[in-house]
Amino acid sequence: MLNETHDPSLHSWVASAQVPGCDFPLQNLPHGVFRRQGSSEPWRGGVAIGDAILDLAAAHAQGVFSAAADSAAQAASAASLNRLMALGPAAWSALRLDLSRLLREGAPQALQLRACLFPQAQAEYAVPARIGDYTDFFTSQYHALNAGRIFQPQNALLPNFKWLPIGYHGRASSVAISGSAVRRPQGQTRAPDAATPQFGPTQKLDYELELGVFVGPGNPRGTAIDIDAAEQHAFGLCLLNDWSARDVQAWESMPLGPFMAKNFTTSISPWIITLEALAPFRVPLPREAGDPAALPYLQSTQVQALDIQLEAWLTPPGAGQATRLSRTSYRHAHWTVAHMLAHHASNGCNLQPGDLLGTGTQSGPTNGEQGCLLELSQDGRTPIILADGSQRSYLQDGDTLTLHGWCERPGQARIGFGSCVGSVLAAA
Amino acid sequence: MLNETHDPSLHSWVASAQVPGCDFPLQNLPHGVFRRQGSSEPWRGGVAIGDAILDLAAAHAQGVFSAAADSAAQAASAASLNRLMALGPAAWSALRLDLSRLLREGAPQALQLRACLFPQAQAEYAVPARIGDYTDFFTSQYHALNAGRIFQPQNALLPNFKWLPIGYHGRASSVAISGSAVRRPQGQTRAPDAATPQFGPTQKLDYELELGVFVGPGNPRGTAIDIDAAEQHAFGLCLLNDWSARDVQAWESMPLGPFMAKNFTTSISPWIITLEALAPFRVPLPREAGDPAALPYLQSTQVQALDIQLEAWLTPPGAGQATRLSRTSYRHAHWTVAHMLAHHASNGCNLQPGDLLGTGTQSGPTNGEQGCLLELSQDGRTPIILADGSQRSYLQDGDTLTLHGWCERPGQARIGFGSCVGSVLAAA
Incomplete structure (x- = not known):
């Protein structure tokens, strides 16, 4: 079912998300687990947008998520996404809607969230869940x-x-x-x-x-x-x-x-x-x-x-x-x-x-x-x-x-x- | 390699361990994870002896283990034995030697440890490790x-x-x-x-x-x-x-x-x-x-x-x-x-x-x-x-x-x- 998050006319305030051929425009919002390359920083969950990653732990600390998306945002900021995966489609969808609105051109939280972006070029990634089987x-x-x-x-x-x-x-x-x-x-x-x-x-x-x-x-x-x-x-x-x-x-x-x-x-x-x-x-x-x-x-x-x-x-x-x-x-x-x-x-x-x-x-x-x-x-x-x-x-x-x-x-x-x-x- | 723990003449102060045909004499000392049947007690590690289980968390709290066996005893008292398994043969062996001596007839700690026994007839068991594959x-x-x-x-x-x-x-x-x-x-x-x-x-x-x-x-x-x-x-x-x-x-x-x-x-x-x-x-x-x-x-x-x-x-x-x-x-x-x-x-x-x-x-x-x-x-x-x-x-x-x-x-x-x-x- 398509909803507002799929609207192809939506642009992000992250400019690189609009570059033609970009894998991660505002309509994608995929989840992963990252940290600074070669560091021993804790692994944490993020969402790809353009050539950047929205650090969800940092974003969550800013208190930007709605009540409907809050627990999913928290689960999505962990070092393993198993808890997010367990929540199910309603929670995933609520988080996607929040992320779409927060990263959209004109979002009032843009200034706050710009500080939560991390460049993909400086990231390394982990297997994003503890894979049981x-x-x-x-x-x-x-x-x-x-x-x-x-x-x-x-x-x-x-x-x-x-x-x-x-x-x-x-x-x-x-x-x-x-x-x-x-x-x-x-x-x-x-x-x-x-x-x-x-x-x-x-x-x-x-x-x-x-x-x-x-x-x-x-x-x-x-x-x-x-x-x-x-x-x-x-x-x-x-x-x-x-x-x-x-x-x-x-x-x-x-x-x-x-x-x-x-x-x-x-x-x-x-x-x-x-x-x-x-x-x-x-x-x-x-x-x-x-x-x-x-x-x-x-x-x-x-x-x-x-x-x-x-x-x-x-x-x-x-x-x-x-x-x-x-x-x-x-x-x-x-x-x-x-x-x-x-x-x-x-x-x-x-x-x-x-x-x-x-x-x-x-x-x-x-x-x-x-x-x-x-x-x-x-x-x-x-x-x-x-x-x-x-x-x-x-x-x-x-x-x-x-x-x-x-x-x-x-x-x-x-x-x-x-x-x-x-x-x-x-x-x- | 056989050592003193295999000596068939050893008897335990847990009398049921000497019953002919018993699966769990003093020479066995197998590890498992148990709690009281039908309860919501926390799962914990134990060792079978006769018709009883030595509750290793309780035993460890008594301070009965030697320095060589202490970390293995602690790992063996957990709700999953993965950490014990990771320690390797020297640690397992040190723990086995301690357990053999502690449960042996005449052990000075017998009185203390009798309070750490739990009847197998009242126990339920868990899969004893998080099985990765x-x-x-x-x-x-x-x-x-x-x-x-x-x-x-x-x-x-x-x-x-x-x-x-x-x-x-x-x-x-x-x-x-x-x-x-x-x-x-x-x-x-x-x-x-x-x-x-x-x-x-x-x-x-x-x-x-x-x-x-x-x-x-x-x-x-x-x-x-x-x-x-x-x-x-x-x-x-x-x-x-x-x-x-x-x-x-x-x-x-x-x-x-x-x-x-x-x-x-x-x-x-x-x-x-x-x-x-x-x-x-x-x-x-x-x-x-x-x-x-x-x-x-x-x-x-x-x-x-x-x-x-x-x-x-x-x-x-x-x-x-x-x-x-x-x-x-x-x-x-x-x-x-x-x-x-x-x-x-x-x-x-x-x-x-x-x-x-x-x-x-x-x-x-x-x-x-x-x-x-x-x-x-x-x-x-x-x-x-x-x-x-x-x-x-x-x-x-x-x-x-x-x-x-x-x-x-x-x-x-x-x-x-x-x-x-x-x-x-x-x-x-």
Whole structure:
């Protein structure tokens, strides 16, 4: 539902928020946790606006928030946003409305709040919540098809894919904030023609272009989440790179799925874009003739897809020229945020505020929309050529991988996700 | 290494600790978190002795601990044992020595400490740590073989099994303390002859007879754990029942492994038995002619198996006669605690104090040693007959499943695990 906070004609008194292409205009207002780069200042919650961060602890101390938004503003200023996430949509919305009004051109509090701005260029970020559990899904049919064609050509799309959002549990401890180094993992692999496996640095280090979803209010163990109410359990979205060692994955995954191939690092972007900010970018679910009707617990006339543009760029070592590897949209995902939440809780599994869901690699229907190197290079059979003329089947040491995400639509303000960056260090 | 705390001739001034068959003699001293049943008392740490619990907060307040054990005693009295787990083996050992001396017959502090005892019969227990991540392994070759014969007879033991401890990430939020009800989960299943899946209560609810391992000191992301030092990262063991919905598992598991089939509830017993208490029960690794030599990162002359007796009992509704379903030993597991820890960290995945590892279902080489109903009933093809004459392929509503574990060896005190109990409630 759109409200005054989505009005594209609104401008902020923070001038940089109006710069064309800015990820963080007044209509976005994403939440994160920051402090001064390299300092030992306490971590605290903030909201991105233009090239600055509104320090919510400082703003709250100014007494600028309304009674309706006060407790959310306090929770949003903490070093972990779990308490904010637990409050639910009414509180999030009240805070968003206050922030929109406070940061709007002509706001009488502008002078007071200018002192609460902190430059993003001088900030470092933390994982914005204590992540109790991290679950990664497999929602893109194009990723499933592309990967399936490589590994089981006779049966590329598995029979369960269009019936349920396939998922698996990931590792919460190794979720790292954008900018954290990614050390090339060691692991067990077996070459296709080898009798025995070996242990050493992965030769098939891949990225995965995903979105992350932070869970809001949870559900008690033994209860489910109704599909129609599922989005009320989603606080917001970020970019997520589920780094993967494909050779490790191939050897270890039978019969229990990926494990060491994925749990060494998962990178996320620092800013969480609320579902409310994304409301103008809803589009119909992508459904094809022949797709089965969803089982009732996954069926809702209210569920829509989100048209979030996604890109992955590779910068070779030595700060060479970046090459765009992937360019797609989250609109192509067969399963949405609401589907993931309703399915996850359908057996009584308890979700908790701050839990993280990954959408799985996002790929689209056309060439160039593949969301990982496994697909792009056909597992190394067709290496890709970078802008500097070098080739890649998989990532090399020193490569920097950057994800971007944003929403644009005529008549709406641009809503950006910022970026999720990671550089590959040589194996230890 | 054995020391004075293992001396089987030691008696406690808590008389019940000497009752034959007692799980908690003076040589055990397991840690847990408790309070008065049904109260809103604060949770606090304690140590089981006979039929009582030594309230460590109360004991600590008496000033009875030595300087060497004082900080461990304080950490062990908290509502979550994560801080104790982080301290490491030297601190755990110092605390164990103090406790052994304080609870020993003739201890001058006996009178003071008698006031710090709490009857187990009046206690309720909490999950004893904030579990950051829960990982379940697949360490029993007999379970792997038995399950493999049902699902892929031509290739019962997968080629990776003897090269690495296969594992997958589980759900931390739904780890529940023994005694918690287990609601039969709903889920998607597809009958073998059906064209489409359906959603409803699982028809194949199973137990899994496992041990849990609580992680002690962790490792920073990007670093590994040496196999020779791996056990120093293990605080202790408990019983674990990884409830499973086999029909859900069969439909959802391709290609990413079990997810909703497992994450609705995992039950653990309340007492954590330290590795030091288990030291007298080490036995050689079970290795057969033809087994491959471990890769160097999993190779150690120090690694041994643990001979822990394990049982599962089923009590039908109405408190009928219990039937023993499973009886085996952890000694048969191909992969040990040290192997799981060293493998888990071998790619730089960071483990943290309080993380939980499951050993996977424990089955042995002979009939009756199968650790779950999938194996025992051959996925329902050969239902088992209970003591009351009724049959089971899988668990029915009202069934109570109880796990027991203990160690016995001539010349050593019996070290018991207590029990891990769960009753099946009808689906919501």
